[in-house]
Structures are given as structure tokens and as C-alpha cells.
Amino acid sequence: MRAILKNIKIKWVAYALEMVIIFILQNTPGLIPSFLGQKPMLLVIFAVSIAIFEGDVAGVSFGIAAGALMDLTASSVFGFYTLIMMLVGYAAGICVIYLMRNNLVSCIVLSTAGVFFLSFVQWLFEFAIWGDAGTWYFLYGVILPRMIYSAALTPVAYYFNRSLAAHLSSDTE
């Protein structure tokens, strides 16, 4: 019993560590190259893949944690990305439980949708409602490259988290 509990704890600690490492990778200047001037939303991919393998409650929890990390460096009000990421994690978990299969394609679709949702809400609240000039540029010049770049990196996160989940889950059995 103790061994099982220990392994469960190790799994969540491993996920938490992965999240912190991804946060550092995502925000360290000059580490990840840009694609059409945009960087991938690695924490979104992370939250989605956790939700896919561990369910909606884990998706919500890690969505909140990842969003809070994003809020630390973001220029928006603290809590903005926490809220969005929580919804992304929850939606991904629910979609895999009720609507989609747990496979790579679902992960790519949900990650891309997550990036779109996050960027769209950002666009809506930071630019569109203020009527900022050049606001349409955000849709095709920012959101689209972000989605493509994130989608391209999703398989890495998917297979990594799948092996992590399978390995640590099998240890608990």
C-alpha cells in the first residue's frame, strides 16, 4: 500500500517537475527559435496531454498551475491565464471522456484548439474590445503561426507523457 502511494506521489511530482521545466524552456530568452515571429505554447500542450492521460480533474489542476506560471511573466492581470488554462485542461479532459478517443490526433486537435482559445481570448480582451489598430493582424499573424508551431510539437509531449503515465501507472499496479 505504501509503495503504491509512493509511486502515485512520484507520478504527480514528475508531472509538476515537467511543468516547471516546460515553463522555463518556454520563457528562457533565445532558447526556442521563433516560427514567423511566434513561439509555441508549450504549457497548453502540457495541460492538454495531462488531461488526456489523467482525466479532467488532473487537467483542471495542472491547467491552474500552468496558467499561474504563465501569469507570473504575462503582462495581463494576474489570474487571466490561470482561468483560461483551467478551462483548457477541463475541456480537454471532458472531451476525451465523452467525445474523443485518447490518441495522438485528439491530442493535436485539442492542443491546437487550446492554443486558439487562449490566443483568441487574449485578442478579444487585449485588443478587439479596445478597438486597437491592426487588430486583425493578430488573428492571422500571431494566432495562426502559434497554432501551427504548437501542433508540430504536440507529438513530442504526447509520446513523452504517454510513456510517463504508462510507466508510472504500471508501477502502481
Add this chain to the structure above:
Amino acid sequence: MKDIFKGRSFKIVIASTIIIIGIMMYSASVSGEQNALASIATFITTPIQKLSALISGGIGSFTNQFEDVDSIKAENELLEKKVRELIAQTVDYDDIKQENERLREILGLKEANPDYAFLDATVISRDTTDVFHTFIIDKGSLQDVSLYDPVITQDGLVGYVSQVGPVSCKVTTILSTASSIGAVDRRTRDGGVLSGNLEMSSLGNAKLSYLARDCDVAVGDIIVTSGLGGIFPKNLVIGEVLEIKPEAQDISLYAIIKPRADIVGCTEVYIITNFEGQGAVVDGELADIMPPQTQGDTSSDTESTAE
């Protein structure tokens, strides 16, 4: 599907939403300061980010050696040629000394601006969600950094401190729509307001608005800070004029400005923590950089600084 609303996760989402909205409202009310949670978190994350920025910089410079081997080779040949030419020349020692002093004056901001109090800082994190290249530096209120302190590189203005934590602070760049800086043409003294623009910022450029229709601003002119408002020192180089166009909404002109500083790629910056005339805001005069909703706060801030 009906179970969705009865599930544990749905209840967690509702409860978390209420808590997060509460945190957001609290954060919005203390604009310019990090909230307690964020301050604690930055105490933990700042050293890690500092280390990762250091490693990233090291890796970058190491790999650049191999990426740029051809250009380095060509540059090396060019330099060797120049060295031979220089050796062949007989140059008076005093001339070299004078030249050296002149270059030091141009390049060394400290020498050129003795009234500036500098603090050097390292960029430890960049906000990937922000299209205006907001970044975090490794100096905070414990090192005497204050809200709205100007941030520069040797080449020119980068932005200002928009949020101060104990060990780190957030820098909003001049490419952001949140900043509006009083700026003048160094040659003609025609003035305008420099601000960010979504489309221009993607190319690393800013917009100088409200130029009079009959102004003499020309392509290639150097744009500097006006110094009005007491937030930025006077005559701080911002960039040069790339293009001048008529504004669509009114009769004024606007200029596209290419900042001198490498805002997107800078890793080392200087914070001007003190300069002559800082905080000298005349009553009723708008501060240089404040977005309308925070202007009131700034005036009181800067006035108290002046006192």
C-alpha cells in the same frame, strides 16, 4: 453527458473560477505591484530563470560560433587586411587618444550622462504570450528599482518598468500599445507621441503619432525622448524614422520608427534608477508614458518622488 455537471471536476472548475476572478480583481486593484502570491512565486522562479537564461546565453554563443563560421572567416580576412593597413599607417598618439575619448563618450552612456544612476540587469524571461515582447529582468525593489524607471541598452530606449517585485521586475517595451512616450525629432524638434502598434511591433517597429501636417520630419531622422513628464530623461535616443505617412482618421501625420535598441533580442539592459529632472511633473500636465487609466496614480507617484 449529463454527468458533466454533477462531476467533481465541474464543481472544482466553478469554485476555482470564483477564486481566480477574486484574485484577478485584487491584482487589477494593485496595478504596478506584484501580488503576494506572485511575489512568493518569483522568489522561487527568479533564481531558476536566471540560471536558465545564463545557460541559454552560453549555449547560444557556443552554437553561434559554428553557425557563423563562414561569416567569421570572411570577417577575419577583412580584419587582417585592416590590421595591415593600420600597421602601415603612422598615427599620432594624441589623435588616437582623442578619438578614443570621443567614442567612449558616444558609446558609454555613463560618460555621456553623468546624472544617470544605472543598474545593469539581465533578461531572465520573455512572455511568449505577449506580442509586444514584454520581459522580466533580475532586479527588483530590493535593488532600488521603482515603477516606471526607464530601461535602456547602449543603443537606446527599450521600455519602462511596469511591475516591480522584490527580486525581479517586468519591463513593458516601447513597442507596446500600453506605452505612449513624448518624443521629438532631434534635428527639427518636431514632437509627437511614440506608441506601439500591433502590426508594426511584429516587425520590431513603433509608431510616432500626432505629427503636425507641416512638420519637417524626414526619413532617417533620429527620434529622442522629449523629457516632458519626468518619466524619461531628455534626449534619450529611441530610433530613426523609417517612413512617414498621413493618418487615416485625422489630418496629422505619423512616422514608423525603427528602435535603435534590439528590443526583441536584448539580453542585457540598464535601468536608469535616477536622473536629473526625474519625477518633475508639472501639475495638470500628463505624464509621459501612462495609459489613461493609470495617469492619476502616476502623477501622485512622481510627485511624491520629486518631494
